[in-house]
Amino acid sequence: MKKETYDVIIVGGGITGASLLYTLTRYTDIKRILLLEKYDDLATLNSNSRNNAQTLHFGDIETNYSFEEAARIKNEAERVLRYFKMQEPKARNGAIKKCQKMVLGIGSEEIEFLDELYKTRLKKLFPSSMKLERKDIARLEPYVVKKRQKDEEIGALLSKTGYMVDFGKMTHMFASQAESEGGDRVRVLFNARVMGMEKKGSEYRVYTPKNEYFSRFVVFATGSYSLYFAKSIGIDKNLSILSVGGGFYTSKRVLKGKVYRVQKGGIPFAAVHGDPDIADKNITRFGPTVNIPPMLEKKHLNTVIDYIKTFDFDMPTMVSLEKILFNKDIKKIIANNIGYGIPVIGKYSFLKKEASRIVPSLKYGNLKLHGDIGGIRPQMIDENKHSLVLGAGKIKHDGVIFNITPSPGASSCLANSLKDMQYISDYLGEEFNKSKYEAELGKISA
Numbered sequence: 001m002k003k004e005t006y007d008v009i010i011v012g013g014g015i016t017g018a019s020l021l022y023t024l025t026r027y028t029d030i031k032r033i034l035l036l037e038k039y040d041d042l043a044t045l046n047s048n049s050r051n052n053a054q055t056l057h058f059g060d061i062e063t064n065y066s067f068e069e070a071a072r073i074k075n076e077a078e079r080v081l082r083y084f085k086m087q088e089p090k091a092r093n094g095a096i097k098k099c100q101k102m103v104l105g106i107g108s109e110e111i112e113f114l115d116e117l118y119k120t121r122l123k124k125l126f127p128s129s130m131k132l133e134r135k136d137i138a139r140l141e142p143y144v145v146k147k148r149q150k151d152e153e154i155g156a157l158l159s160k161t162g163y164m165v166d167f168g169k170m171t172h173m174f175a176s177q178a179e180s181e182g183g184d185r186v187r188v189l190f191n192a193r194v195m196g197m198e199k200k201g202s203e204y205r206v207y208t209p210k211n212e213y214f215s216r217f218v219v220f221a222t223g224s225y226s227l228y229f230a231k232s233i234g235i236d237k238n239l240s241i242l243s244v245g246g247g248f249y250t251s252k253r254v255l256k257g258k259v260y261r262v263q264k265g266g267i268p269f270a271a272v273h274g275d276p277d278i279a280d281k282n283i284t285r286f287g288p289t290v291n292i293p294p295m296l297e298k299k300h301l302n303t304v305i306d307y308i309k310t311f312d313f314d315m316p317t318m319v320s321l322e323k324i325l326f327n328k329d330i331k332k333i334i335a336n337n338i339g340y341g342i343p344v345i346g347k348y349s350f351l352k353k354e355a356s357r358i359v360p361s362l363k364y365g366n367l368k369l370h371g372d373i374g375g376i377r378p379q380m381i382d383e384n385k386h387s388l389v390l391g392a393g394k395i396k397h398d399g400v401i402f403n404i405t406p407s408p409g410a411s412s413c414l415a416n417s418l419k420d421m422q423y424i425s426d427y428l429g430e431e432f433n434k435s436k437y438e439a440e441l442g443k444i445s446a
């Protein structure tokens, strides 16, 4: 059998892997790039639009972010917008749509929090955002006010220029553009489940059940599996994964745009919000719910064993887990979310505690649970700090990168692939076309 050698192998065909494939093809001269995906299509897991909340996160309605985090995510999301602006309208294939975004405060404490946020963050980072009172909310999102108790105080912050994105379609756009632009330089293989990797001299041997591939550089863009692979070659940065599952309910269309709720800092995953569905204008989605399944991929029971291998059942992890799960706010979220996936009781409880807080007129019969959609956010546990890590994780090690990508990993895909491209080019002694990149996707800070 002829030895197959590449310069870069990317493992995983979600938006992280496809974005890197596109970036390397378009902005470097790297000759041989292989993407290996274990299923028979791209974006079947978290990057599929059915499984995530389809929000292009900018940091304006994410009240759990600090000022610095909001500024960073704004910069990262702008690359996605620039990418879409480069495409002919037909090529965008409905993968991005404008929609208003609102963060709703209920009660005086939340409204005061939003006032403060408006002064300290939004006016500076998002000057076109607006503060809304009840009457403004009623005009922009009538169902948020309809049938709400008259004496319940509400206020909101509005971003007129929000976007929803079909990250699954975007994944396909990246890969097909890389394949057509790269020609023989690029290869994408499906049904190629990477089992492991080992160093052989100056190369890595990456193997699937049927084949083996050699490469000077390997990137794991395998979502929750990236930490599993890092640990499988002995890299343990004192990190573990808390799998935070998220599912969705739908109703007939009751919202024009996205309506988020106030969320306190320190919690890295979003509270339940209401969103239009990019693929179906007749419905509104409510979610994601929060549960803690011991697996790496939703509905794939065969990933339980690998989850157990990824989770360190040692003292620092258990202490961290205890601290995380007993944090007042996280405990409340988990307690509320218990059972949301159960038919009848779960739906009733979800309606009462979540959906009707956003749309008070919703009734039990209006909601439909979709057990088949949603994904798993791989939230990293920092065993040294005994806390959850906000945002994505990246482990770099001697010619390998492991990308761990909870939310808002899809919004950050191009910022993430830029970092990978810079590191890979340096490692391989290749140039990347900085001026072309900056002209198309925005300035690269030093």
Ligand SMILES: Cc1cc2nc3c(=O)[nH]c(=O)nc-3n(C[C@H](O)[C@H](O)[C@H](O)COP(=O)(O)OP(=O)(O)OC[C@H]3O[C@@H](n4cnc5c(N)ncnc54)[C@H](O)[C@@H]3O)c2cc1C
Binding pocket: 011, 012, 013, 014, 015, 016, 017, 036, 037, 038, 039, 042, 043, 044, 045, 046, 047, 048, 051, 052, 053, 054, 055, 056, 057, 167, 192, 193, 194, 195, 221, 222, 223, 224, 225, 245, 246, 247, 288, 374, 375, 376, 377, 403, 405, 406, 407, 408, 409, 410, 411, 412
């Ligand atoms: C409920 C929920 C809501 C979210 N909402 C948003 C949102 O509104 N906005 C946002 O920006 N982000 C959101 N996210 C996060 C976002 O979906 C993810 O960050 C992003 O999709 C991660 O992409 P990825 O390519 O890294 O991972 P994935 O999409 O999970 O892809 C990983 C790929 O690796 C492949 N793979 C795994 N193991 C192997 C192997 N051994 N060999 C070969 N291939 C392998 C898998 O098959 C898969 O195709 C949400 C996530 C969830 C779960």
